[in-house]
Amino acid sequence: MGFDMSWICVDGIDQDALYEALEFVPRGGKVDRYDLGTERVPWAGATLKSGWCAVFASATGAMDLPTGTNTPRLARLPAKSRSITCVVLEGPMVSYASFWQGGRRTWEILHNRSHGVRNLDASGDLPAEFAGIRDIAMEKQRTQEESRRPGQFGVDYVFDVPLETAATITGFRHDRWVEDDFFRNLRALAPTR
DSSP states (O other): OOOEEEEEEEOSSOHHHHHHHTTEEEOSSOOOGGGBTSSSBSEEEEEETTSOEEEEEETTGGGGSSSSSSSOGGGGSOTTOEEEEEEEETTTTEEEEEEEETTEEEEEEEEEGGGOTTOOEEEESOOTHHHHHHHHHHHHHHHHHHHOOTTOOOOOSTTHHHHHHHHHHHSOOTTSOOOTTSEEEEEEEEEOO
């Protein structure tokens, strides 16, 4: 069993304004940070230590947040705010990250293992860190493929590229240990619709 979750991180906004724009309300109960994006806590929100506000969802739920309404939800955010969306589906080995500003997507990165282990679609005005992250992952992938014996399982290093690129901006990555004070005001959310 692996991670099957998504999240959106937004800066330049407080939690309550973010929840209102994305059509969520806090609901009672304490949330364990290890349950983010699981069936036990399908929707949750917090402010990260880096200052970004986040909404976490099970599966690909957070991908519906940028659009899906007459006025796209991200267009409701202050024009100065920046947003990062991420999806991690470890079963089919799909990872995705995108960056939005002023209600428009400025870059996106997608890895889908079903299109090949080196599959990486990237477009837009990518951050400077992307090239280094991509190059290191591709080199690790190449080295592993050259040294792997027939029948031996391998690691999908390219899978990390979208997630690591987003983490360099927000400070959050789903599979990294976080210190006790990393999340502030972590709470469960419920959609208003």
